[in-house]
Amino acid sequence: MDSAVRVENLGKTFKLPHERYSSLKSSFVNFRPRRRTYELQQALKDVSFEIKPGEFFGIVGRNGSGKSTLLKLLAGIYTPTSGVVKVNGSLTPFIELGVGFNPELTGRENIFLNGALLGFSRKEMQAMYDDIVEFAELRRFMDQKLKNYSSGMEVRLAFSIAIKVNSDILLLDEVLAVGDAAFQKKCFNYFRQLKKDKKTVVFISHDMNAVREYCDRAILLEKGKILKSGSAEAVAQEYIKLFMTDTKTQAGADKNRWGSGAAKIKSVQVTSQSGKVRVTIDSHFKRADNDPVIGIYIKNPIGIRIFESNTKWERINIGDVKAGQKLSVTWEIDDIFTNGIQTITAALSNHDATDYYDWWEEASIFSVDKDKITTAIALPNTKVTIKKS
Amino acid sequence: MITRVFNKTNRALLAELVRTDFKLRYQGSVLGYAWSLLRPLLLFLILYIVFVRFLKIGGDIPHFPVYLLLGIVLWNFFAEMTSQSLGSIVNRGDLVRKIRIPRWIIVLSSSISALINLFLNLLVVILFLFINEVDLLETTLWLPLILLEIYVFALGLSLFLAAAFVKYRDINYIWEVILQAGFYLTPILYPITLITNPALQKLMLLNPMAQAIQDARYATITHQTVISRQVLQGGLKYTPYLLVILVLLAALRYFRQQSKFFAENI
Numbered sequence: 001m002d003s004a005v006r007v008e009n010l011g012k013t014f015k016l017p018h019e020r021y022s023s024l025k026s027s028f029v030n031f032r033p034r035r036r037t038y039e040l041q042q043a044l045k046d047v048s049f050e051i052k053p054g055e056f057f058g059i060v061g062r063n064g065s066g067k068s069t070l071l072k073l074l075a076g077i078y079t080p081t082s083g084v085v086k087v088n089g090s091l092t093p094f095i096e097l098g099v100g101f102n103p104e105l106t107g108r109e110n111i112f113l114n115g116a117l118l119g120f121s122r123k124e125m126q127a128m129y130d131d132i133v134e135f136a137e138l139r140r141f142m143d144q145k146l147k148n149y150s151s152g153m154e155v156r157l158a159f160s161i162a163i164k165v166n167s168d169i170l171l172l173d174e175v176l177a178v179g180d181a182a183f184q185k186k187c188f189n190y191f192r193q194l195k196k197d198k199k200t201v202v203f204i205s206h207d208m209n210a211v212r213e214y215c216d217r218a219i220l221l222e223k224g225k226i227l228k229s230g231s232a233e234a235v236a237q238e239y240i241k242l243f244m245t246d247t248k249t250q251a252g253a254d255k256n257r258w259g260s261g262a263a264k265i266k267s268v269q270v271t272s273q274s275g276k277v278r279v280t281i282d283s284h285f286k287r288a289d290n291d292p293v294i295g296i297y298i299k300n301p302i303g304i305r306i307f308e309s310n311t312k313w314e315r316i317n318i319g320d321v322k323a324g325q326k327l328s329v330t331w332e333i334d335d336i337f338t339n340g341i342q343t344i345t346a347a348l349s350n351h352d353a354t355d356y357y358d359w360w361e362e363a364s365i366f367s368v369d370k371d372k373i374t375t376a377i378a379l380p381n382t383k384v385t386i387k388k389s
Numbered sequence: 390m391i392t393r394v395f396n397k398t399n400r401a402l403l404a405e406l407v408r409t410d411f412k413l414r415y416q417g418s419v420l421g422y423a424w425s426l427l428r429p430l431l432l433f434l435i436l437y438i439v440f441v442r443f444l445k446i447g448g449d450i451p452h453f454p455v456y457l458l459l460g461i462v463l464w465n466f467f468a469e470m471t472s473q474s475l476g477s478i479v480n481r482g483d484l485v486r487k488i489r490i491p492r493w494i495i496v497l498s499s500s501i502s503a504l505i506n507l508f509l510n511l512l513v514v515i516l517f518l519f520i521n522e523v524d525l526l527e528t529t530l531w532l533p534l535i536l537l538e539i540y541v542f543a544l545g546l547s548l549f550l551a552a553a554f555v556k557y558r559d560i561n562y563i564w565e566v567i568l569q570a571g572f573y574l575t576p577i578l579y580p581i582t583l584i585t586n587p588a589l590q591k592l593m594l595l596n597p598m599a600q601a602i603q604d605a606r607y608a609t610i611t612h613q614t615v616i617s618r619q620v621l622q623g624g625l626k627y628t629p630y631l632l633v634i635l636v637l638l639a640a641l642r643y644f645r646q647q648s649k650f651f652a653e654n655i
Contacts, residue, residue: 014653072652076489079649093489100484102409104416109409116405117488119398 002088004169004200005051005074010083012044012069043069045224046083051169053088054198058211058218058232060239066224067204071095071173074202089168089200094118096173098158103147107138107157110146114161128164136160152180159183163190169200181377188375207302208236208340209373236339240367243341256361259348262287263357266326268296268346268364272335275381277366280330281346283358289321291351294329301340304377307333312351336378337368399494406498411505425509429465433458433513440578447580451611455517459610460577460602462510467543467598468568470503474547475554475561482655492648496551500544507536518609528608535605538633542597545637552640552647555654575599581615594620600629 017038044066051057061067072078073085075095100117101110111132115125133139136156146154172191191214194201205211211218215232220239228238266282281294295310309331311318321327343365348358372379415421437454440446447453477499478485478492485492554560575598576584584590593599600617607616618626 077486077652094487096487099487102413104413105409109412113405113409116402117484117490119402121397121401122404 002053003050003086004053004055004088005057005091005202006086006088007050007074008048008084008086010044010047010070010073010085011042011081012066012073012078013081014041014043015039016041043224044073047221047224047226048083049219049226049229051200051202053168053200055217056195056199056201056203056215058215058235059202059204059221060206060208060211060218060235061221061227062242065221067221068095068173069224070221071171071202071204075171087169091169092118092165092167092171094162095171097162098154101146101154101158104145106145107142107149110157111161114158115164118161118165120164132157132160132164135163152183156183159187169202170194171202171204173204208239209301209338209375212236212339212373213375237369240339240341240369243365243367257359257363259356259358261357262355263289263292263348265346265348265358265360265363268344268360270344270364270366272366272368275335277333277335277337278330279333279344280328281348283327283329283348285321285325285327286323288323289350291318292321292357293349293351293353294318294327294347295349296331296344296346298333298337299343299345300338300377301342306337306342306378310347334380335368336380338374338377338379339368339370341365341367394491399491402490403494403498403501406494407501407505410498410502414502425506426513429458429462429510429513432465433461436461436578446578446583449582450580451613452521452523455514455521455523456606456610456614457578458517459514459606462507462514463539463602463605464572464575464577464598466503466507466510467539468572469506470500470540470543471546471550472561472564472568473503474499474543475550475564477547478551478651479554479558479655485651485655492651493548493644496547496644497544500540500547503543504540523610526609526612528612531608532605535601535608538597538630539601541637542601542633545633545640547640548644549636549640552644552651555647555651571596571598575602577602590615591620591625595625595628595632597629597633 015038047066047070059067059070069078072095073080074087075091075093076085077095094117098114100113102113105113108129111129112122112125115128116122120128133142136153136159138153138157141149141153149157188210191201191210195214201214203211203215211232217230218232218235219229220227220235220242222242227242228235263283263285266284267280269280269282271278279296279298281296283294285292293310293312295308295313297305297308300306311329318327343362346358346360346363347356349356370379415424418424420427436457440457441454447456450456474496477495481495484490484495550560550564574593575596576593581590581593581599581603584593594603594615594617603614603616607614617629621628
């Protein structure tokens with residue numbers, strides 16, 4: 001059978017000028033003395049793959065791995081530097097929900113504008129209008145300006161229009177990352193429907209659970225190259241491995257960290273054993289303090305807080321701390337985490353939380369890889385018994 | 390080719406973009422769309438008082454106030470269309486970066502918004518034609534062709550400017566100055582007869598805008614005005630038209646070549 005999408009030796013190089021000559025004068029001034037210097041950034045190198053009709057195809061990779069560039073090349077927004085993209089059939093032209101939404105227009109006007117951008121005529125939009133409004137559950141708000149919508153409402157509206165696009169090949173990028181639980185359920189239902197209808201879908205995600213559940217095959221991008229291609233399961237495992245090797249260096253980085261510095265978090269360590277996850281915070285106090293508070297929270301792979309706790313909420317009195325003293329706190333948590341990368345944020349403050357000594361966003365990460373899967377946000381230990389009678 | 394370019398989806402998109410543009414233009418103003426008519430009227434009033442009443446220019450041209458108004462309206466259209474289109478691609482960066490639509494539609498939609506404004510302004514001109522009791526001339530039938538020429542000229546420049554602006558962000562300041570200079574180098578406020586040097590007069594009438602504005606006045610208001618094809622001899626009289634076509638072709642080529650990289654350069 002013919003392929004739906006065929007990518008051959010695809011490459012994309014961006015020219016990043018060292019100093020941006022975004023004006024005529026500077027490009028004249030620098031015309032003679034020396035050539036402009038720029039850096040060539042190879043966002044994609046020699047990428048080849050094939051997607052068959054009816055396949056749910058995943059593209060995974062870390063931030064900056066070239067996923068978005070690949071998506072834009074597939075959508076025809078970028079022009080390849082080398083290689084070709086061959087597409088058999090129509091392909092969704094957009095890579096994000098709600099492109100062209102204007103806050104000054106009403107919901108109704110935005111539906112028609114967005115619809116036109118997605119390739120519908122006004123007549124076709126009129127025929128679908130009621131359906132869209134119904135699905136978005138926003139009938140009451142249609143004559144209000146979009147700027148008065150909550151972000152959740154805006155996403156619902158955008159999603160409801162986007163699913164009307166009936167192209168042969170669909171591009172879906174991280175739609176799961178936005179919206180509340182109810183909206184995510186709608187997304188999942190839509191995906192199931194697509195899978196049932198044997199649609200060709202290119203799915204880009206960080207969420208390995210979704211990739212495992214929906215994708216038939218996938219590729220893993222790393223530094224612009226295909227690191228692994230094969231079954232969704234194999235690619236998902238490879239993706240998680242990528243993080244395991246990098247955990248140490250990431251935890252050492254001082255990004256996303258702020259605080260007055262009266263005390264410092266020295267390390268955040270995670271171990272997992274027999275259904276329990278242990279998180280240990282080591283801290284060092286530079287000043288004497290009375291009853292400080294140490295806390296953590298853990299976010300699941302799609303950024304939802306699964307666990308949050310601190311010594312105050314746990315009703316633990318740390319008591320007096322001397323200058324130069326070291327303090328270590330360990331939490332033992334039931335392993336209710338779902339598959340994928342969990343991130344831990346740790347914080348240290350005075351008793352009333354009026355002075356944060358150290359707040360360390362994403363201080364550490366750990367990966368969970370269980371046999372069981374779920375699309376819910378937590379996976380507690382379960383025991384299922386069946387009785388036939 | 391034309392049917393492929395203007396297929397159903399492109400037409401629908403173009404219409405929707407123009408509609409949006411129009412809705413947003415007078416967003417939040419009390420008088421709303423009335424400003425489309427009021428603005429040129431008030432502008433004309435100022436210029437009329439300054440040039441006709443105080444400076445007493447154009448006394449020898451019949452119906453000089455309408456003559457003046459038509460020139461201003463046509464020039465304003467040219468200036469508005471080019472300067473709005475100039476920023477159109479950059480201002481619509483969200484569309485360019487996130488969706489695959491023909492890029493020229495964005496420029497075209499902003500040009501059509503300006504075109505709609507032109508027609509509203511021409512209503513004001515017609516009103517003054519009646520007030521001034523100007524006799525209807527047969528040559529008025531040529532007006533649509535003259536308007537088409539101005540539109541094509543402005544479209545060529547718009548495509549070029551919009552594409553160049555993505556790379557060079559000071560084009561808008563340069564264009565602003567060029568427009569200002571062009572306004573005075575084109576016989577809009579003063580009759581071309583004010584320029585007594587024949588060589589200079591010829592040079593000025595090579596400008597497609599000068600030629601078109603003079604032609605429009607000749608066609609609709611009075612034959613007692615100097616137009617390019619009377620002044621320019623031989624092949625020279627085709628120069629303005631040639632310029633228009635050349636600008637459009639060069640701009641189309643440049644736009645096509647550059648539009649591939651709009652998404653990454655914006």
